[in-house]
Amino acid sequence: DAGITQSPRHKVTETGTPVTLRCHQTENHRYMYWYRQDPGHGLRLIHYSYGVKDTDKGEVSDGYSVSRSKTEDFLLTLESATSSQTSVYFCAVTGGGYNEQFFGPGTRLTVL
Amino acid sequence: AQSVTQLGSHVSVSEGALVLLRCNYSSSVPPYLFWYVQYPNQGLQLLLKYTSAATLVKGINGFEAEFKKSETSFHLTKPSAHMRDAAEYFCAVSDLASGTYKYIFGTGTRLKVLA
Numbered sequence: 656d657a658g659i660t661q662s663p664r665h666k667v668t669e670t671g672t673p674v675t676l677r678c679h680q681t682e683n684h685r686y687m688y689w690y691r692q693d694p695g696h697g698l699r700l701i702h703y704s705y706g707v708k709d710t711d712k713g714e715v716s717d718g719y720s721v722s723r724s725k726t727e728d729f730l731l732t733l734e735s736a737t738s739s740q741t742s743v744y745f746c747a748v749t750g751g752g753y754n755e756q757f758f759g760p761g762t763r764l765t766v767l
Numbered sequence: 768a769q770s771v772t773q774l775g776s777h778v779s780v781s782e783g784a785l786v787l788l789r790c791n792y793s794s795s796v797p798p799y800l801f802w803y804v805q806y807p808n809q810g811l812q813l814l815l816k817y818t819s820a821a822t823l824v825k826g827i828n829g830f831e832a833e834f835k836k837s838e839t840s841f842h843l844t845k846p847s848a849h850m851r852d853a854a855e856y857f858c859a860v861s862d863l864a865s866g867t868y869k870y871i872f873g874t875g876t877r878l879k880v881l882a
Contacts, residue, residue: 756859
């Protein structure tokens with residue numbers, strides 16, 4: 656399972672509050688990704704990282720920021736959560752010889 | 768730009784029947800293609816991958832997919848559906864051109880298996 660954990664696994668918060676989701680990996684993968692999954696949209700890339708302190712935006716990055724101060728941790732922050740950010744968030748790493756991505760178990764976030 | 772289209776957001780088959788889930792891609796370079804499965808309340812699990820070696824790719828749980836360049840397709844099949852195959856399936860193409868290993872995902876197909 657590529658040693659990926661996500662925390663918290665479930666969170667309910669209120670509009671306007673900051674939220675940070677954590678992705679932790681144990682296998683020293685260089686590339687890490689944050690996706691959101693919504694019905695009818697599949698998975699959409701929010702941000703990704705190609706090394707410590709090296710990050711870039713994905714297709715749905717508005718309202719999100721990320722940080723990676725250590726190889727093993729990739730944090731996703733919603734500075735001021737909105738109801739449209741209610742979703743399931745997945746972290747992934749690239750680990751295989753052919754760019755396979757391996758996914759964490761997900762975080763279900765509800766913004767009221 | 769690369770893209771992936773999955774035809775049919777919902778597919779129902781009877782137990783024991785053929786499973787066919789469709790995926791078409793668009794890519795300006797030879798692609799790497801992937802199929803993932805997601806069981807309820809779980810993350811995505813890699814089923815199989817195409818990396819330009821063999822056009823017919825075998826994966827886990829009896830699934831296979833055939834890469835057809837002329838049709839820009841990578842359809843997923845299984846000869847005989849089982850109840851445990853009920854899940855959501857995602858096709859993805861790797862954005863090799865960007866050098867970032869990013870994926871572009873299809874919107875998914877939810878497979879229902881009828882007893």
